[in-house]
Amino acid sequence: MAKGKYEYWLSPDGLLRLEAYARDGLTDEQIAKNLDIVPSTLYEWKRQYSEISEALKKGKEVVDIEVENALLKRALGYTYDEVTQELCKNVETGEVELRVTKKVTKEVIPDTTAQIFWLKNRRPDRWRDKQDIEHMGQIGGVTIVNDIPKPDTT
Known part of the structure; x- marks a missing residue:
């Protein structure tokens, strides 16, 4: 296998390995390292080849569901x-x-x-934590008085 060549990673075996890397919980940066490429190349491949993007999404989805289930189990x-x-x-x-x-x-x-x-x-x-509270109408209770005489300072 020629590591780092996108053609292999578009093959059924390559796509299965990509899915497995994602399912194992690896980040895109770690997956790129396993493919012997830089992360920016992996991002480009994901944009250019929907098969690669879908394989990674599919693998990550499985792990996300397992974590959600574990979190819910722990919460209950x-x-x-x-x-x-x-x-x-x-x-x-x-x-x-x-x-x-x-x-x-x-x-x-x-x-x-x-x-x-x-x-x-x-x-x-x-x-x-932060609640958005909207107030409609006027705020009452404050009267502004402009005709208060100023004290004589002489």
Whole structure:
């Protein structure tokens, strides 16, 4: 394979590798390094060849969905089973074998930081830090008086 040649990266094998790089969570700069090109060349290829752009988008989409699912799981909390094992020597045969010694269901409590992050991004109209409040009408209560006599300074 001639590394860095766009023709290879347009082939089915090349496009599959590009998708895999993106799915692995690599940045465009890291992908360019793997292709043995500079990032600006990768950006140009993405503009010129929709196949390359689509392969990278497709790969990144899979990882984004996995991260979204993990964030939501962490925000809501979950339970999991923890299984511990230990090596035991069989008295009759003398062989060492692996035995399950304990299975415990553990709970991960909901994470407020994950909840805040989720809500600020999914419901910014209700949860962002800065709220836009619009006021219509006049503000009352202040009277400006221009005819107040000035004190005599002589």
